[in-house]
Amino acid sequence: MVSMTGKNKSRRGTVPPDVAQQIDANLKRLYSETASEELPKSLADLLAALREQEDPKGSDEV
């Protein structure tokens, strides 16, 4: 249960729309950084290995 005070008082389990928007905006900021990072080498290596496994001798092989 969330305790709301003063003008921000709201019904149980909800927050005022402006507070919800602030929370979402902050979360977007935090995770937009991750989304703009380059992939780590371990993940790039894994993708390369999977592609190689898929088609080890090139696309001409049927």
Add this chain to the structure above:
Amino acid sequence: MSAKDVRATSSDAREEIVTHLPALRAFARGLTGDHAAADDLVQETVLKAWSKFHLYKDGTNLRAWLFTILRNTFLSVMRKRAREVSDSDGAIAARLTTKPDHDGRLAMQELNDALRKLPVAQREAVLLVGALGFSVEEAAETCGCAPGTIKSRANRGRATLAKLLHMDAEDAMETGDDPVTAVMALSPNSL
């Protein structure tokens, strides 16, 4: 269509997985609160998605399919950790017990810490809808529940975050050292 063409089409579709990796990493980081554990989780997800791509129904929502795999993998690891509390060398499970990376940015840490205090169901709803911009319907598809359930979980998650970050108190936003105020004061480029 020749066997070669079929294989090429399948391979092309599978390459679409790569375009979703940044968002998958963000979701994993939000769920685990730890960079290394998040990347382990994404690697597991990629391995599963790649090897089981024949189960993906062409034309359906690939993003939701991938996020579901990641979510289920995370929940599986959590259940395993609960069963094997003494596990000391399981790669992901062990890392999930560690503290998050410290990058010197207190506000970011405060928000991450608060997020990790949410029950997983609320955390994933807040992350998908709030942080990653999923529609309620797409988040519901990802989590295998009704849209109303996602909406409710996201609302409860936000309410708990507001309480933990002192955004629910009337005077909270007036204090300069409040963690959320600090986050708001940072430019996106500085985060």
